[in-house]
Amino acid sequence: MGEGILAGLRVVEISAFVAAPMAGATLASMGAEVFRVEQLGGGIDAARWPVHEGRSLYRAGLDQGKRSLAIDLRSERGQQLVTDLIIGGGPAGGIVLSNLGARGWMAYERLAEKRRDLIMVMITGSPDGGSAVDYTINAGVGFPWVTGPEGWGGPVNHVLPAWDVTTGVLAAAAVLAAERHRRLTGQGQLVQLALSDVAIAVAAHLGFLAEAKLVEEPRGRYGNDLYGTYARDFRTRDGGYVMVCALTARQWKSLGEATGLAGPFAAIEVMHGIDLRDEGERFRHRREISALIEPWVATRTLATVRDAFDGAGVLWGPYRTFKELVREDPSAADPFASPIDFSGFERVKAPPSPAIGANTQQLLETELGLGGSELAELREQGVIG
Amino acid sequence: MGEGILAGLRVVEISAFVAAPMAGATLASMGAEVFRVEQLGGGIDAARWPVHEGRSLYRAGLDQGKRSLAIDLRSERGQQLVTDLIIGGGPAGGIVLSNLGARGWMAYERLAEKRRDLIMVMITGSPDGGSAVDYTINAGVGFPWVTGPEGWGGPVNHVLPAWDVTTGVLAAAAVLAAERHRRLTGQGQLVQLALSDVAIAVAAHLGFLAEAKLVEEPRGRYGNDLYGTYARDFRTRDGGYVMVCALTARQWKSLGEATGLAGPFAAIEVMHGIDLRDEGERFRHRREISALIEPWVATRTLATVRDAFDGAGVLWGPYRTFKELVREDPSAADPFASPIDFSGFERVKAPPSPAIGANTQQLLETELGLGGSELAELREQGVIG
Numbered sequence: 001m002g003e004g005i006l007a008g009l010r011v012v013e014i015s016a017f018v019a020a021p022m023a024g025a026t027l028a029s030m031g032a033e034v035f036r037v038e039q040l041g042g043g044i045d046a047a048r049w050p051v052h053e054g055r056s057l058y059r060a061g062l063d064q065g066k067r068s069l070a071i072d073l074r075s076e077r078g079q080q081l082v083t084d085l086i087i088g089g090g091p092a093g094g095i096v097l098s099n100l101g102a103r104g105w106m107a108y109e110r111l112a113e114k115r116r117d118l119i120m121v122m123i124t125g126s127p128d129g130g131s132a133v134d135y136t137i138n139a140g141v142g143f144p145w146v147t148g149p150e151g152w153g154g155p156v157n158h159v160l161p162a163w164d165v166t167t168g169v170l171a172a173a174a175v176l177a178a179e180r181h182r183r184l185t186g187q188g189q190l191v192q193l194a195l196s197d198v199a200i201a202v203a204a205h206l207g208f209l210a211e212a213k214l215v216e217e218p219r220g221r222y223g224n225d226l227y228g229t230y231a232r233d234f235r236t237r238d239g240g241y242v243m244v245c246a247l248t249a250r251q252w253k254s255l256g257e258a259t260g261l262a263g264p265f266a267a268i269e270v271m272h273g274i275d276l277r278d279e280g281e282r283f284r285h286r287r288e289i290s291a292l293i294e295p296w297v298a299t300r301t302l303a304t305v306r307d308a309f310d311g312a313g314v315l316w317g318p319y320r321t322f323k324e325l326v327r328e329d330p331s332a333a334d335p336f337a338s339p340i341d342f343s344g345f346e347r348v349k350a351p352p353s354p355a356i357g358a359n360t361q362q363l364l365e366t367e368l369g370l371g372g373s374e375l376a377e378l379r380e381q382g383v384i385g
Numbered sequence: 386m387g388e389g390i391l392a393g394l395r396v397v398e399i400s401a402f403v404a405a406p407m408a409g410a411t412l413a414s415m416g417a418e419v420f421r422v423e424q425l426g427g428g429i430d431a432a433r434w435p436v437h438e439g440r441s442l443y444r445a446g447l448d449q450g451k452r453s454l455a456i457d458l459r460s461e462r463g464q465q466l467v468t469d470l471i472i473g474g475g476p477a478g479g480i481v482l483s484n485l486g487a488r489g490w491m492a493y494e495r496l497a498e499k500r501r502d503l504i505m506v507m508i509t510g511s512p513d514g515g516s517a518v519d520y521t522i523n524a525g526v527g528f529p530w531v532t533g534p535e536g537w538g539g540p541v542n543h544v545l546p547a548w549d550v551t552t553g554v555l556a557a558a559a560v561l562a563a564e565r566h567r568r569l570t571g572q573g574q575l576v577q578l579a580l581s582d583v584a585i586a587v588a589a590h591l592g593f594l595a596e597a598k599l600v601e602e603p604r605g606r607y608g609n610d611l612y613g614t615y616a617r618d619f620r621t622r623d624g625g626y627v628m629v630c631a632l633t634a635r636q637w638k639s640l641g642e643a644t645g646l647a648g649p650f651a652a653i654e655v656m657h658g659i660d661l662r663d664e665g666e667r668f669r670h671r672r673e674i675s676a677l678i679e680p681w682v683a684t685r686t687l688a689t690v691r692d693a694f695d696g697a698g699v700l701w702g703p704y705r706t707f708k709e710l711v712r713e714d715p716s717a718a719d720p721f722a723s724p725i726d727f728s729g730f731e732r733v734k735a736p737p738s739p740a741i742g743a744n745t746q747q748l749l750e751t752e753l754g755l756g757g758s759e760l761a762e763l764r765e766q767g768v769i770g
Contacts, residue, residue: 005562005574017632018591025590026555030562044633049613049665050596050604057592057599058613064590108728127716127726135616136702139628140714144609144618145706147544148533155618155626155704157609158543159532165547165587169554170411174725176561177390177415181729183568189390190728197724200717202550203707204735205410205449206403207442209717211435212707214442219435219707224529224542228434228443231520233529233540241540243524247402248429280434317521319540321530322588322597322604329525331512332585332594339582340559341512343493343575344566350589 004031005342010089011175012037013066013097014073014082014106016044018134018161019123019195020099021062022168027175028065029338031345033089035363036063037082038356040072040385046356060353065337069364070357070385078383079105084368087115094188095175099123108190117188119178121171127194134161134195141199142208142219150223167198225290230282232290233319240302241319244293244309249277251315258312259296265289360384389416390727395474396560397422398451398482399458399467399491401429403519403546404508404580405484406447407553412560413450414723416730418474420748421448422467423741425457425770431741445738450722454749455742455770463768464490469753472500479573480560484508493575502573504563506556512579519546519580526584527593527604535608552583610675615667617675618704625687626704629678629694634662636700643697644681650674745769 009032013024021036028034038046048058069085072078083105086096094115102108102122112118125132138144138157148156171193178189203209211219224233224243230252231245246252256262265276268288274281282289297305302318309316325332337350361384364370370378378384394417398409406421413419423431433443454470457463468490471481479500487493487507497503510517523529523542533541556578563574588594596604609618609628615637616630631637641647650661653673659666667674682690687703694701710717722735746769749755755763763769 005566009565022590026558029586030558047665049668050592050600051665052595052599057595059592061590061592061595131698131700132702133630133632133700135611135630136628136700139618139626139702139704140710142705142707142710143543143545144704148541149537152534154620155609156533156541157618157628158528158545158547159612160528160543160547160587161591162543162545162547162550165551165591166554169551169558170725173411173415173554173558173561174727176558176565177725178727180394180561180565180568181390181727183565187729192726192728193724197716197721200710200714200720201414201724202545203710203717204720205407205446206546206550207435207444207446208707209711209720210437210442210446212711213718214437215435224540226520227544233524233542235539241524243521243540243542245518245520247518280432280436283434313516315516315518315521317517317524319524319529320527322527322593325525325527325585325588326594326597329585331582332588333598335585335589335594336582339578339586340555340562341577342559342563342566343577344572 003345003348004338005345006030006032008092009033009095009179010093011035011095011097012082012086015097015099017099018062018164019167019171020097022165023097023121023123023171023175024066025062025064026169026172030340034066035085036066036068037073037085038068038070040070040078040357040383042356059356063353065351066354067359067363068354068356069360071360072383075381075383077378077381081364081368081383083111083114086111087118088367092179095119095179097121097171097175112188115188117182117186119175119182119189119191121175121178121191123167123171124192124194126196132196134164137163137196137199140196141203142212146219146221148221148223150221152221163195163199166202167193167195170198225286228283229279230286230289232286234294234297236297236302236305237299238301242297242302242305243317243319245315246282247279247315252277252282254313254315258308258314259293261292261296264292357385388730388733389723390730391415391417393477394418394480394564395478396420396480396482397467397471400482400484402484403447403549404552404556405482407550408482408506408508408556408560409451410447410449411554411557415725419451420470421451421453422458422470423453423455425455425463425742425768427741444741448738450736451739452744452748453739453741454745456745457768460766460768462763462766466749466753466768468496468499470748471496472503473752477564480504480564482506482556482560497573500573502567502571504560504567504574504576506560506563506576508552508556509577509579511581517581519549522548522581522584525581526588527597531604531606533606533608535606537606548580548584551587552578552580555583610671613668614664615671615674617671619679619682621682621687621690622684623686627682627687627690628702628704630700631667632664632700637662637667639698639700643693643699644678646677646681649677742770
């Protein structure tokens, strides 16, 4: 990269799983130089599914825009090389990002001895350092009891590792916050964040925790009905599915116009003495509303529904599988490096991901100034491949 | 705030729904001054559920750490006041964050005329400006077809508005990236990002898009089984639910030790000539593994399971409702302002959220230097309340 808004910023990532790699990928997508360092011979999840022709697509996606080094991190020489890499990079270097635990040679104190203004961002599962991952945290944070079909007995996990993703993006913001502070004051920083705390913070910002504390009735499981307003999925005559939303009074009006159901909607209002422009009332009376919309959608094809909804400005969207998404949506078939468009920079397409260890030799040369004989020696000692 | 790592940074937020308010909340949680400007009389979602004693808990959660102004944005005088607020704030001001569409007085060009180094971060639903929200985007991006109980017929939405949350946190990172660039070059920036592009970027980073393109077999719906490795929920004798993970070879060994099932696990290996230390094999043979674990958990209480799992270092977690979370977890009952711990700063507890418009008069005084007679006039004209 090097062309984006973060050009010059240099981050060494020593990581596994999703959150820290996602942080690195977020910074790389904006043009930071991110060096992902891997245990020689393959880290803990280097071969994680989905796999295609022997290559982990999971891993490739998370390494987008990075450069990859494979080094024996168990050897003293390997640790020394990575230390040099971490503390180097000039004023916008000296940044390390990890979720592998900062012990021994990688402890913040040890590295900060060698570069006083070091920034270390360390992601953990839980704040006490106990092991926890997205899936165990999600279980404990409440969402599986409100996700899934109404009336379902057990917990329903969401498949998106949302806490990993959020933590990763937040860790990228934390790198930028700490680097800003360093630029203003010269001070480095140890930055720690735990997945479980991120989950709690998000649940707090969305009002779930205050609701759990203050409202007597527990949040229910409403299937695909959106709590507190009106939105739901419907099935078309030809087996398509659509998500239909009426979050604002204007969208509610559009829905009545598109379906010709404004009259029956008004009848619900008269019957109960309510005003369905109030989204809370739409939620309370969602079954009656849906009982009208359901047959309307069910007797029409997706194409007809699309025309009617688009014509009236309804807020809606068709459900798609991942395969339909990449087939139908050009921006998914060939995505940009970053979803963010900075006016001062040209948007570039997502670069290919490096094979694990692909940039080891080159970076040891350019970043640490190692020569041919030293590289040969490292190879002989089994420190690099 | 003003005590955190982003102290001095000043952002004006003109927003609705979740993503932009989440961006502002993320910056505020790190100590930035965030002024949320609201349409006088209540914005589009000022009363959104959940509500407690007339107060929107949804809204309060998203306004944490901010200050709130209510101004008639439809009046020319109101627009002028907010323009002055946006372009003010000194070197670390001149930042506006919105998802309400940059038209008329709020157009980037108009504001940049008044402050050349303005940073505007504008969040949209889709990149073409068409309306789309988390729920319609999620429908189109593939996850509802792989979420939910195995064998379920229709799409299953996750309840967490994950795209809103991710976009919000990413927009906070974008503010910091643009402010870094401005500090280095003096240049402002129009920053645009669409929820749908964020969803696509995340699906790409997690390998879902490459899989959809390259792997013939579509990703299936596996209920609470984690794809490509071993993790699932189980029910205890006393009706508790636990999420059990064995993502690494070490965690797999622990699970065998904790349950005393190492022998039967080995028998599965012998039967199929496989090595269950390989996570892909654990996924392939997950039903056989689960058939052993299920009765083991089902005949024990949650307390017994907890002791056995914790004793052997199993990666697991109990399922909890939101109410159980705030009752049992001190960090959820009384959360920190930010889930991020910066070593150079004291961590503070989440501050109370302002009532909508609570800081209007104070901020017009301190930020714009308005006096008593001007405020009285604005009140009389209905520009402020």
